Amino acid sequence: MAQHNCIFCAIVAGAAPASVIHDDAATLAFLDINPVTPGHLLVIPKRHASTLANPDPADGARLFVVAMQAAAALRSSGLRCEGVNFFLADGEAAGQEVFHVHLHVFPRFAGDGFRIVEGGIAHPSRADLDAIASRLRAALP
Numbered sequence: 689m690a691q692h693n694c695i696f697c698a699i700v701a702g703a704a705p706a707s708v709i710h711d712d713a714a715t716l717a718f719l720d721i722n723p724v725t726p727g728h729l730l731v732i733p734k735r736h737a738s739t740l741a742n743p744d745p746a747d748g749a750r751l752f753v754v755a756m757q758a759a760a761a762l763r764s765s766g767l768r769c770e771g772v773n774f775f776l777a778d779g780e781a782a783g784q785e786v787f788h789v790h791l792h793v794f795p796r797f798a799g800d801g802f803r804i805v806e807g808g809i810a811h812p813s814r815a816d817l818d819a820i821a822s823r824l825r826a827a828l829p
């Protein structure tokens with residue numbers, strides 16, 4: 689179901705412009721209007737889902753397969769592309785601004801100016817890592 693006031697649903701419906709690079713029954717990939725580097729694109733499930741909280745495994749798998757194909761296309765396209773970053777912001781605290789799931793795929797090259805700011809707790813003990821791993825194993829489906 690298309691979500692009212694969702695810009696990506698409008699793109700899927702053909703009601704908003706997009707520079708599309710891939711279109712299949714479940715997935716759309718198009719260029720980001722505010723690219724980190726030339727070729728920066730977004731891969732989205734056509735079916736509206738605001739976050740990954742209740743993912744359809746098939747949609748998630750298809751999203752990643754299309755993103756891998758898009759990354760290969762970036763590498764062979766002639767665009768400057770010495771590496772590729774995938775980025776997915778799931779939730780406002782993670783930096784999500786458009787609440788229709790999307791996976792960013794963008795070319796990287798030496799001197800492109802993009803930086804991931806380092807942060808977080810530096811060098812936790814193995815006991816701390818093992819305790820978190822244990823919680824996550826228990827929480828996995």
Ligand code: AMP
Pocket residue numbers: 695704706719720721722723730776777783784785786787
């Ligand atoms: P975020 O939700 O932070 O992962 O990022 C949303 C991304 O969507 C940003 O990189 C925007 O530049 C991009 N964006 C927003 N509106 C459009 C649009 N109409 N067409 C293409 N990209 C868009």
Ligand code: ZN
Pocket residue numbers: 690691694695696697698736737787788
């Ligand atoms: Zn939507």
